[in-house]
Amino acid sequence: MTETDNHETAGPRWTRWITLAGVVIAVVALVTTVALVGPVTLWQQLRMIGPGFIVILLLEAVVTLCDSAALSGFLGHQGRRPSFFTVVRAQVTGRAVNAVTPLGSLGEAAKATALMTATSSQRAIAAVIRYNLASAGVKLTTIGIGAPLCGWLLDVPHGLRIALFIGGGTALFIIALGMWVIHRGLLATLVATVRGSRIISPARATAWRKKLAPIDQQLRPPKHGPRLARWYPTGWIVASRILSISSAWCVLAFSGHIASIGTMAAVATAGQMIGIAASIVPMGIGIGEGGTAALFAALGEAPTLGVVMILGSRVTTLAYAAIGLVLLLSASAADTLRKRGTRTM
Numbered sequence: 001m002t003e004t005d006n007h008e009t010a011g012p013r014w015t016r017w018i019t020l021a022g023v024v025i026a027v028v029a030l031v032t033t034v035a036l037v038g039p040v041t042l043w044q045q046l047r048m049i050g051p052g053f054i055v056i057l058l059l060e061a062v063v064t065l066c067d068s069a070a071l072s073g074f075l076g077h078q079g080r081r082p083s084f085f086t087v088v089r090a091q092v093t094g095r096a097v098n099a100v101t102p103l104g105s106l107g108e109a110a111k112a113t114a115l116m117t118a119t120s121s122q123r124a125i126a127a128v129i130r131y132n133l134a135s136a137g138v139k140l141t142t143i144g145i146g147a148p149l150c151g152w153l154l155d156v157p158h159g160l161r162i163a164l165f166i167g168g169g170t171a172l173f174i175i176a177l178g179m180w181v182i183h184r185g186l187l188a189t190l191v192a193t194v195r196g197s198r199i200i201s202p203a204r205a206t207a208w209r210k211k212l213a214p215i216d217q218q219l220r221p222p223k224h225g226p227r228l229a230r231w232y233p234t235g236w237i238v239a240s241r242i243l244s245i246s247s248a249w250c251v252l253a254f255s256g257h258i259a260s261i262g263t264m265a266a267v268a269t270a271g272q273m274i275g276i277a278a279s280i281v282p283m284g285i286g287i288g289e290g291g292t293a294a295l296f297a298a299l300g301e302a303p304t305l306g307v308v309m310i311l312g313s314r315v316t317t318l319a320y321a322a323i324g325l326v327l328l329l330s331a332s333a334a335d336t337l338r339k340r341g342t343r344t345m
Helices: 014-037 039-049 052-074 084-099 106-116 121-152 158-184 186-194 202-219 227-256 260-276 288-300 303-344
Strands: none
Touching: 014 227, 014 260, 014 303, 039 052, 039 158, 039 227, 039 303, 052 084, 052 121, 052 227, 084 106, 084 303, 106 121, 121 158, 121 202, 121 227, 158 186, 186 202, 227 260, 227 303, 288 303
């Protein structure tokens, strides 16, 4: 057991209110997103998918369990740690908030604060950052290896082939840069960058580096222990990504089109680049449809299939987010009533 584990303390009391605030924001954003997309459009897409919608929802639930297993693994197994149910609830909270808010970052804060109720703040923050770094690494590796292969093996226009090669090279460069920054100290590097812009004083920068040093230490890959134990959380993320691509394939299949392996390989690579660009707006409204339609057209498929896939996935995500938020609000209300009942006894 490490020194950090010996001195873990309970999460701050305000973390519960931060989590609830994130859920409330997500509910408002969910309603707004449904209004922007159009209830009629969503209903028509749901009817097109038909009963297969249940299968897709179940796939999304398994994706969440895989992501939760990864997050639980990144929390480690020593000291005070949350139960798997708590991790699942935090993951559902984060994913629901991310789905309907821009940039997909507010949900990560909600996820961390939800974990802080059952473990130390440093441990929760480090686990969420490690999860996001591993998730980004898997996506970038997929682009870095898969995009050039798609450009080489698939019959695509010259412009798209060049974009795939450039995107693959850029992804590999970002991976190498990220590994160097993590080894140097991710948060220490961020503090140094902020200090370099003279936003904070040298004394504050020194205090921040000292406070964040334990988190930086946890972000570095462990050098000891069984290799399987070090890599299995990332394995769960890989499984999650495979299931997510399978879910997109099911959307097309239940809508009446069986996509080829080449098409789905392009979706898993070039589609990732479109997804990164689309993340600047909630659920990628507009950017996701346009970019994916252009990708399908370049692959010789009907552009409307790209729109069908994005809309179908969006319907699933909205339904998942709605169900998750209802369950979370119900659980929070039950916890509040139980605590009040305990006080009155």
